[in-house]
Amino acid sequence: MATSLNSPATETTETDEAAGISAPSSSSTRWFILFLLALGVLISFIDRTSIGSAIADKGFVKEFGLSNVGRGWINSAFFWSYGIAQVPMGWLVDRYGVKRPYAIFFAMWCVICAVTGTITLLPVLFGARLLVGVAEAIVIPASYRWIRNNFDESRSGLAVGIFAMGNKFGPAIGAPAAAWLIYNYSWRAVFYAMCAVGVLWLASWVFLVRDDTPRPEERAAIAKRASGITLGGALRSPVVWGGMLTNFCYGYFTFYCMTWMPAYLVEKRGLSLAKSGVFTFFSFAGIAIMAAIAGWAADMLIARGKDPVLVRKGFVIAGFFGGCTVLLGSTASDLNTALFWNVTSLTLLGLATANNLALCRLTLIPKQAVGLVTGVQQVATSLAGGVSASLSGWLLAVSGSYDLPMKVIFVFLLIGAAGTWILLRPEWAPKINEN
Template sequence: MEITQRQPSRDANRWGILVLLAIGLMISFVDRTSMSAALADRHFVHEFALTHIERGWLGSAMFWSYGLMQMPMGWIVDRYGVKWPYSVCFLLWCLAAAATGVVGTLSALILVRLLIGVAEAVVVPATYRYLADNFDEAHKGTALGIYSIGGKMGPALGAPIAAWLIAASSWKAMFVVTGLAGLLWLVPWQWLLKNDFPSRAELSAARQRAASVPLRNLLASPVVWGGLVTNFCYSYFVFYCMTWMPAYLVEQRGLSLRQSGVYTFFSFAGIAIVAALAGWAADRLIARGHDAVLVRKAFIVTGFISGTTVLMGAYAHTAQEALFWNIASLSLSLLGLVTANNLALVKLTLIPKQAVGLNTGLQQVATSLAGGVSASLSGWLLHVGRSYTLPMSAIFVFLLLGATSTVVLLRRKWAPKVNEGEPVAAERDAHSYRAGS
């Protein structure tokens, strides 16, 4: 049966849907970080009689299932579209987050956290599938800058909101409220986003289209490996800020817990603002005719090198100097130069559209791994060195590695190959599933 061809079209509501995607990312981070607030609540710890090891299991459970499901979710959205896979997964993780407040055993707690990780794994692959279908090169940086705000504001807001709800009521109410409140997001999502679930003919075309860039082609590409390195190095620093920066400010710089929370909030706000501006600035240069790969690489390298000033904060003699280097100035805020441009380059610009979902899932494995490595390695280095100098030295090394990988590996000639001889129908229909229906 011949497949009817349609010209690729872009969603008329794409900027509104982009904001929804950013809010969806923020909600996912709120539901992730709510557990950290509960683990700091003595009533929660006492009720389940948690040991330090069990607290570690509970805190890490979500990340393991999240990382494991990234590539399967990428496979799904490449074939079945964005709207319904995201809708089903969003409903599942909100209900699982709310259920955290009503379960009564440690095994049940771990199970619901694993379910949250499985369901939240759809967020990033689905977003990049949508961006690939609806934003051209001159708008990708701006779009990703806006989207990344959700990822930065989620951890900045999630822990304070959860802590306030626990103080005002209980840890059980906190989980139920934060979980169910997120369901309101589904209303505008269902209303604004057109149905892109494929018909039988379109599903066949989608399978053919995705098969033209199989996993082996991605793994054979230096660009993909360069993206794995840059995503790991960038995320290593970000996860360090999420897990260890408050403790550093309290233990080594003498700030109060409340002050550390305020400075941590502003650090993530700084990254978010710079990321949005850097993505927009790169897009403007590209729109004027400058090479997209060179422009984005220049921003990425500058951001990685700027971030290495974190080491100056480690050796600062006063708390004011440390705050300047680690919060108010280069090492954290200017890391935002990397954010949107790295995401655009290694997940969209240099990747065939047929494999955006699968590649994004693969790249997210590196991001998830960075979270585990950053938290554990920083703790071990802190134990060995008895100060935060060694953990920050490790960040310095990873940031230099990220800059080097950007320069050496992220080149057009090494992008993943599209297999020749695939059906013309699948190739022409590569930009959308049900455009024009």
């Protein structure tokens, strides 16, 4: 029999038990499960970057007859369905726990990856990407639901930073790995490999993590507690809208890098597909490491008595301004200078990563509403991916240059900094109806 890795800790409160909220795990166990969650999001983000490497492959483009606009639509297909499914997935994990919903939809993702490797028709490929979006929509709401249940404010920045390393190292690993598989085999091998890796992760999740599905008698208490805030109630909060704005602006840049960076480095900077994968790796490795460091640094300041909201807002705004250096790379005539700022701008954005997520999904959000609010904010993140991938393709087509897409990124980063300062205030957080 498999050993449970999610045993309750003694500090669980009676209120949380009555509400059906999962008990915090023991210290070593919860860090292990956090690592497993980070691996899960890493695998899902490898998928998103791999399709970006595929559209930079001449063989793939020729096989499906893709224009720049067509490449943008294939890149963005995932994000449209991913966004639509976010709120239902948040609702699902708030009421039925994390383990089983995650396992079911991750298994669906593995199957679709395997099928994608056999596709020969463009409409079928587009449909497969839509289905992948639905399957992956469980990952973020489930993960933040678990983190909120198991880490307090003084450790949430580090926990989110470690988790966020998964969604940054996913592109970092995915780009060079996909480039290598495409060069040595074909684009189809990328999806077969992802399926195989996904199955290994799924087996670990199923056999090593404790089932947290509420018992039938607990579900009424969970439903009552969760009904304390409705979707309409959440949307009346400026904090929720502020989180949607900052997640959109942050996501616009990162998803551009996931979907278009390989093509940008190949087509504008003259790198081979393999070398473009290496520089994509450095960019996302940089933001991943910076995210963990910034989350830890904010936690240390908060532990010393500094205001959590002000501390995290400071890091987020610094990250948005740091990301604005992307223009220094896009306008540079020298290749080495362009590549330096290409890596540095995304790395500096890492100052915002963990602290933005902790602030607008944990710090300012009531515990019982984490899944719902995360789902709502993920809609904005998904929309950022769809808009970034498709709009950048259109801007490239009409301007004939990558300069215009980069300028649009700069504008969104400034909007994100302003939105963080103005909208993310404790007095505007969602209110819970206790009746």
